[in-house]
Amino acid sequence: MSNAPIGFESTDHPVLAIEDLTVSFDGFKAVDKLNLYVQRNEVRVVIGPNGAGKTTVLDLICGKTQATSGSIRFNNHELTKMSEHAIVRVGVGRKFQTPSIYENLSVFENLEMSFPRGRKVFGALTFKRSPDVVARVESVAAEIFLDQHLYTQADLLSHGQKQWLEIGMLLMQEPELLMLDEPVAGMSVSEREKTAQLLGRISQGRSVVVIEHDMDFVKSIAHKVTVLHQGKILAEGSMDKVQSDPKVIDVYLGH
Ligand SMILES: Nc1ncnc2c1ncn2[C@@H]1O[C@H](COP(=O)(O)OP(=O)(O)OP(=O)(O)O)[C@@H](O)[C@H]1O
Structure with a gap:
């Protein structure tokens, strides 16, 4: 893959600020006094060996797991004190490894269902297929390379197209922070290349944590890489920097 990441503009105010974050499972610290800052327009990739705490960090951000101590600030919200639903409503979207799309519905219907009608008073009861919803579905479908498949039933899509559809369902909610767990697992080479393009595009105006x-994929998308090991940051910086760090080679890349 040759598409180099587009640079991002750093600001003094990170969108996501994680400080001293710790979670213990029966005394075992899966995440240990973690500090992590992510900016707007940034694609941050978190790497590290199995069991390093990567998934747990995303679980903590989206409220699936409760922190033992520490803080997760997203814009002006303290996420450690909020429910999973409230965290979605303030603009955090999370994609898990297995797509959770509705297989018996079309691409259009899957996207339409993700439109945040529930945010409006009486929205769920009075929802109709209005021109603005149709326009939004069409624009998201084009973004995720599925504009030629709007009326295809989701179970007929390829594995990669299903992953894109789920990203599209998250985009319908216009999240400011999008978190993705191994988005290219099982994808073909061309699907990986298109996913790299997609992530570069959707990081414009928001933050993406992967x-x-x-x-190879990390290299093609990451503005900055964070290497986790035993719940702590082992190294952080550009791909070139972390790749040549002897500590990182020792615990992860050399294996
Ligand atoms: N709910 C839980 N209860 C007990 N232990 C847990 C729980 N969730 C995670 N762990 C442990 O925390 C550690 C970190 O797990 P985590 O899944 O975050 O690692 P990871 O870096 O995502 O690994 P992988 O690359 O294998 O997905 C592991 O030792 C795991 O067994």
Whole structure:
């Protein structure tokens, strides 16, 4: 893959600020006094060996797991004190490894269902297929390379197209922070290249955090890489910097 990441503009105010974050499971610290800052327009990739705490960090951000101590600030919200639903409503979207699309519905219907009608008073009861919803579905479908498949039933899509559809369902809610767990697992080479393009595009105006093991893919998307090991940051910086760090080679890349 040759598409180099587009640079991002750093600001003094990170969109996501994680400080001293710790979670203990029966005394075992899966995440240990973690500090992590992510800016707007940034694609941050979190790498590290199995069991390093990567998934747990995303679980903590989206409220699936409760922190033992520490803080997760997203814009002006303290996420450690909020429910999973409230965290979605303030603009955090999370994609898990297995797509959770509705297989018996079309691409159009899957996207339409993700339109945040529930945010409006009486929205769920009075929802109709209005021109603005149709326009939004069409624009998201084009973004995720599925504009030629709007009326295809989701179970007929390829594995990669299903992953894109789920990203599209998250985009319908216009999240400011999008988190993706191994988005290219099982994808073909051309699907990986298109996913890299997609992530570059959707990071414009928001922040994207990706957990990934495929180093070629990491190279093609990451503005900055965070290497986790035993719940702590082992190294952080550009791909070139972390790749040549002897500590990182020792615990992860050399294996
Ligand atoms: N709910 C839980 N209860 C007990 N232990 C847990 C729980 N969730 C995670 N762990 C442990 O925390 C550690 C970190 O797990 P985590 O899944 O975050 O690692 P990871 O870096 O995502 O690994 P992988 O690359 O294999 O997905 C592991 O030792 C795991 O067994």
